[in-house]
Amino acid sequence: MRHLLTTTGLPRKTVTALLDSAEALKQSLLGREVRKLPTLRGRTVVTLFYESSTRTRVSFEIAGKWMSADVVNISAGGSAVVKGESLRDTALTLTAMGADCVVLRHPASGAAHRLAGWVAAHVINAGDGTHQHPTQALLDAATLRERLGDLNGRTVTIVGDVLHSRVARSNIELLITLGARIRLVAPPTLLPWDVAHWGNALASTDCDWPVTVSHDLDAALPGSDAVMMLRVQAERMHGEFFPSGREYAISYGLTEARLGLLPEHAVVLHPGPMLRGMEIAHSVADSPRAAITEQVRNGVHVRMAVLYYLLAGRDDQAPGEEQV
Amino acid sequence: MTRPLLLRGIRRYGAGEPVDLLVRNGVIAELGASVDGTGAEVFDGGGLVALPGLVDLHTHLREPGREDVETIATGSASAALGGYTAVFAMANTDPVADTAVVVEYVYRRGREVGLVDVHPVGAVTAGLHGQRLAELGAMAASAAAVRLFSDDGLCVHDSLLMRRALEYACGLGGVIAQHAEDSRLTAGAQAHEGRIAARLGLAGWPRAAEESIVARDCLLARDADAAVHICHVSSAGTVELLRWAKERGIRVSAEVTPHHLLLTDERLSGYDPVNKVNPPLRSAADTQALRTALAEGIVDCVATDHAPHAAQDKDCEWSAARPGMLGLQTALSVVIATMLRPGLLNWRGVARVMSERPAQIGRAADQGRPIAVGEPANLVLVDPDTTWTVHGAQLASLADNTPYEGMELPGRVVLTMLRGQVTTEDGKVQG
Numbered sequence: 001m002r003h004l005l006t007t008t009g010l011p012r013k014t015v016t017a018l019l020d021s022a023e024a025l026k027q028s029l030l031g032r033e034v035r036k037l038p039t040l041r042g043r044t045v046v047t048l049f050y051e052s053s054t055r056t057r058v059s060f061e062i063a064g065k066w067m068s069a070d071v072v073n074i075s076a077g078g079s080a081v082v083k084g085e086s087l088r089d090t091a092l093t094l095t096a097m098g099a100d101c102v103v104l105r106h107p108a109s110g111a112a113h114r115l116a117g118w119v120a121a122h123v124i125n126a127g128d129g130t131h132q133h134p135t136q137a138l139l140d141a142a143t144l145r146e147r148l149g150d151l152n153g154r155t156v157t158i159v160g161d162v163l164h165s166r167v168a169r170s171n172i173e174l175l176i177t178l179g180a181r182i183r184l185v186a187p188p189t190l191l192p193w194d195v196a197h198w199g200n201a202l203a204s205t206d207c208d209w210p211v212t213v214s215h216d217l218d219a220a221l222p223g224s225d226a227v228m229m230l231r232v233q234a235e236r237m238h239g240e241f242f243p244s245g246r247e248y249a250i251s252y253g254l255t256e257a258r259l260g261l262l263p264e265h266a267v268v269l270h271p272g273p274m275l276r277g278m279e280i281a282h283s284v285a286d287s288p289r290a291a292i293t294e295q296v297r298n299g300v301h302v303r304m305a306v307l308y309y310l311l312a313g314r315d316d317q318a319p320g321e322e323q324v
Numbered sequence: 325m326t327r328p329l330l331l332r333g334i335r336r337y338g339a340g341e342p343v344d345l346l347v348r349n350g351v352i353a354e355l356g357a358s359v360d361g362t363g364a365e366v367f368d369g370g371g372l373v374a375l376p377g378l379v380d381l382h383t384h385l386r387e388p389g390r391e392d393v394e395t396i397a398t399g400s401a402s403a404a405l406g407g408y409t410a411v412f413a414m415a416n417t418d419p420v421a422d423t424a425v426v427v428e429y430v431y432r433r434g435r436e437v438g439l440v441d442v443h444p445v446g447a448v449t450a451g452l453h454g455q456r457l458a459e460l461g462a463m464a465a466s467a468a469a470v471r472l473f474s475d476d477g478l479c480v481h482d483s484l485l486m487r488r489a490l491e492y493a494c495g496l497g498g499v500i501a502q503h504a505e506d507s508r509l510t511a512g513a514q515a516h517e518g519r520i521a522a523r524l525g526l527a528g529w530p531r532a533a534e535e536s537i538v539a540r541d542c543l544l545a546r547d548a549d550a551a552v553h554i555c556h557v558s559s560a561g562t563v564e565l566l567r568w569a570k571e572r573g574i575r576v577s578a579e580v581t582p583h584h585l586l587l588t589d590e591r592l593s594g595y596d597p598v599n600k601v602n603p604p605l606r607s608a609a610d611t612q613a614l615r616t617a618l619a620e621g622i623v624d625c626v627a628t629d630h631a632p633h634a635a636q637d638k639d640c641e642w643s644a645a646r647p648g649m650l651g652l653q654t655a656l657s658v659v660i661a662t663m664l665r666p667g668l669l670n671w672r673g674v675a676r677v678m679s680e681r682p683a684q685i686g687r688a689a690d691q692g693r694p695i696a697v698g699e700p701a702n703l704v705l706v707d708p709d710t711t712w713t714v715h716g717a718q719l720a721s722l723a724d725n726t727p728y729e730g731m732e733l734p735g736r737v738v739l740t741m742l743r744g745q746v747t748t749e750d751g752k753v754q755g
Contacts, residue, residue: 008523086640108561108641109514110595129643131525169525192522200592201519 003116004121006132007174008202015177019142019304020300025159029301037304041067042119043311046099047126048090050076050106050124055272055296055317056126060103063303069311072099084296087111088118101311122310130164135306136271139299142176143291144226146298147267152179159252160230160279161241163190167271167321168230172211181210183222186252189241198242216253221261228269229254229279245278254280259289267291328353329744330361334369334705336695337559338671342371347701350458350744355697369705371739375675377409377702378656379544381472381501381579381684382555382647383629385411385442388429389418393723394632396430399652400439402630405745406653406705407737410441410691416477417566418610422447422458424466431468438755439747442687446470448480448489457489460542461480464496471687474501477602478554479537481507487544494550499685501553503611504562505603509533515642516589516604524592526642529604531559538562542569542576552579553685553696556629558603560613567622573588580614582651587611587727597638597645598602598727601631604647605749611662617676619668625681628655632723653719656731660708690743701744707736720753 001014029035045064049057057073074094076082081090091102102210103121109129116123117297127133142163144151156175162168168191184195191213192268199209214220221227232248242248254268259281262268268290276282285292289305333342344359347354379389380403386394396413403411413430415421421430427444434442444464450477463470473493480486480502488582493500510533515521517528538554542565546553557563557578569576583601588608591599591604599605617623631648638645659678663669669677683692711732740748747754 055571086638087644107639108643110642114641129525129526166525191516193528194519195522198519198523201523269751324422 001118001309003025003112004134004310005116005125007122007134007137007170007177008132010134010174010177012177013081015141015174016136018138018302018305018309019145020108021308022138022142022207022301025304026229026298026301029136035066036068037066038068039308040064040067043100044070044072044098045069045101045103045307046094047103048094048105049126049128050081051127053105055299056105059296059299060126060303063300063307067304067307069307086293087115091115095121096217098111101307119196124306124310127166129166130169131166132170133166133171133179135299135303137174138306139302140171140228140269140271141174142298142302143295144267146294147291148225148265151175153181154225155181155183155223157183157252158229158230159185159217159227161190161232162230163192166235171228177209183211183218183220183224185215186213186298187215189240189269205207216218217258218261221258222263224262224266226267226269227254231271231273232275232279238289239310249278253278254284256281256283259287261283262289269295271295284318326744329746330359330364330366331369331374331705332361333368334372334374336374337675338373338708342369342589345374345695346423347741347744350701352695352697352699352701353408355695358551358566366639367739369396372705372710373671375407375704375706376676376679376692376695377704377740377742378686379529380408380411380628380630380652380655381553381682381686382468382476382581383411383413383630383652384431385413386417387433388426394721396409396433396442397437398720398722399630399632400434400437400442402650402652404439404740404742404753405720405737405738405751407656407706408440408652409704409740409747410443410688410741411652412420412445412472412475413442413724415445415474415563420447420451421443421448422452424459424462427468427470428466438742439742439753441688441691443472443686444468446473447475448475449474449485449714451479454478454481454485457485457492460493460496460498460582464498468477468478470495471497471498471503472553474555475571476501476697479503479505479507483540484546486541487548490544490550490552490750492588494548495604497687499551499553501554501555502537504534504537504538504541506533509536514600515592516606518589518607519590525716526592531561531606531749534559535561536564536604538565542574545576546572546574549573549575551577555622556581556584557614558584558610560610563613563617563622565632567618570622577624577681578622579625579682580618580623581629582626582655583649583661583727584614585618586658591674591727594715595642595752597640597642598649598725598729599647600642600645600647601629615668618663618674618741624685625677625738626655626659627682628652633725634720635725637716638725645689647704648725650716650719650721650723652721652737654714654726654733655701656706656737657712657735660735703741703742704737705739707738708734710736712736
């Protein structure tokens with residue numbers, strides 16, 4: 001694997017290797033005072049962010065630094081982008097300076113795909129428009145595996161603005177690869193076109209597509225092993241996707257009462273940033289059923305695994321197994 | 325006066341025994357099994373298919389304003405090499421072709437270049453702003469004698485303004501060519517609304533955005549008893565609306581682009597903006613419906629929507645890229661591949677949809693004429709049996725944004741002739 005652009009078509013073997021590797025890294029760093037592996041010493045990772053971000057950018061930065069890579073952070077606001085430089089030119093400039101890996105967050109769907117065609121460096125998609133955010137899906141899968149074990153046959157319910165969500169798209173594809181079934185719960189206005197029948201929409205994947213759609217959260221919760229709440233973006237409130245935030249919260253918010261509808265073992269996820277009281281109740285977000293901070297913690301290890309996988313190119317060996 | 329030219333052994337409309345065709349003084353002077361060519365230059369037709377010169381109702385020549393991506397000269401060359409003898413140049417130039425001055429410039433420049441007849445299309449609304457009518461009458465009365473009016477690129481959205489435009493153009497013997505797109509429904513749209521765009525995270529361009537405008541404009545044309553032409557029809561639903569309207573005698577005509585006959589949204593997975601076009605590439609069911617409609621005459625003709633773009637406007641992110649693709653030099657081959665070879669049209673039908681109907685719709689009286697004695701010698705000779713591989717860099721356009729890069733297409737233009745003057749021969753511009 002040269003780039004990580006999408007979870008579509010990512011082989012199960014690769015996903016499992018990445019998750020195993022992330023877990024091994026987590027264990028090897030557990031309780032250590034000096035959290036630094038020499039693995040990527042001398043390698044340069046550039047995070048290139050055209051959208052504001054806290055957790056993803058910092059998570060990649062920490063992941064790189066813990067593996068001794070040199071990490072350079074560039075945000076569009078403080079760069080030549082404001083002078084009108086194209087993504088292509090910015091990327092060519094960065095790789096000419098020796099970047100081994102570019103971590104890209106960009107508002108255009110497919111931006112990471114395009115970048116991978118322009119530069120020699122490895123490209124990691126850290127979110128492209130409403131398309132994909134593969135490391136988010138990997139960290140969600142890592143978190144679910146910790147709580148639930150094997151995801152084969154598990155049902156994951158994804159709630160909210162699926163239409164505009166790269167988190168949802170990445171998770172749907174990745175969780176299906178791991179054998180899970182997906183239930184999408186959202187108002188019809190926030191569901192992507194014919195999402196229950198995407199199986200043959202791109203030639204690279206097969207037709208097995210265990211995705212169902214519903215508009216009734218209460219009915220969906222009892223059979224769920226996990227529920228993933230999506231962020232409701234403020235700008236959607238003015239796009240006639242739903243009448244009001246209040247109505248949305250009533251229909252699709254994960255309230256205390258709805259938490260009671262979930263099976264005992266079920267996990268609550270949220271990619272953040274959260275709108276407490278809107279898509280998720282304050283008490284639910286802080287409940288032991290929620291794995292939201294674990295998601296963030298696992299994010300670092302997953303990104304370490306991805307950087308290792310791409311830059312060290314050792315597909316079959318977890319970095320935790322080598323000398324530390 | 326140039327020497328007479330004898331085309332020996334050509335097959336009119338690809339049918340019947342080869343005949344000889346003598347061109348003298350820009351007209352077809354003689355036609356028969358064996359014409360005496362004494363004193364004439366002789367071209368051995370070798371059984372090539374002869375069609376009336378092709379006519380493109382929908383071309384973007386970019387001049388004035390974007391001479392870095394296409395000029396009237398390079399676009400004319402591209403057209404002639406593609407077998408065209410007339411093109412209609414869309415009005416969305418800079419400045420916009422919304423006055424007699426601009427359309428006369430385009431017309432005169434086309435004449436100077438002399439490879440194809442360049443008919444400027446006049447804007448419907450001043451500046452393409454959709455607010456008030458441009459001076460349609462002044463453009464009609466100018467040297468360019470504009471008869472086709474369009475805000476193409478943008479839809480004439482205001483219903484009342486569209487009604488007035490239809491009525492007013494009717495009084496000039498003209499026609500409004502509508503870019504049918506309800507822009508409220510396509511705000512932010514990047515690709516055909518379907519599973520592929522949804523999975524790729526590209527905002528959808530719904531068919532209804534086109535179809536609702538087509539339905540409205542058919543009703544407006546009915547009430548005004550005016551002519552309306554629908555640009556680049558892309559959906560099966562539009563075909564049904566056109567069928568409904570034509571059955572009722574509404575004066576509607578329509579065009580389909582070669583790319584909507586051949587390409588589908590399956591091509592989008594790599595996010596290469598060379599496939600970005602407006603309206604977008606749709607599903608295989610749409611391309612099938614469009615092919616059938618073209619064969620049946622529900623869709624009248626093929627028009628290229630030839631849209632050159634600078635490399636930097638395509639070599640970028642999908643959403644930042646400009647929509648549009650080159651078409652003039654590949655159109656005939658795509659029609660051969662999608663219509664002729666599958667048996668949906670014969671050569672007579674190809675002549676109808678690529679020359680005769682577009683000439684009628686655009687009111688180009690001396691184009692799209694029969695291949696007969698006394699008619700203007702606007703002709704194209706086609707070798708139907710060879711194939712060629714498309715390379716954008718080798719096309720005559722300044723731009724190279726062809727979606728057919730590396731694709732092998734059937735049929736080759738061997739010779740194009742405008743009023744008796746050979747404009748291209750064996751892939752080279754003459755004179």
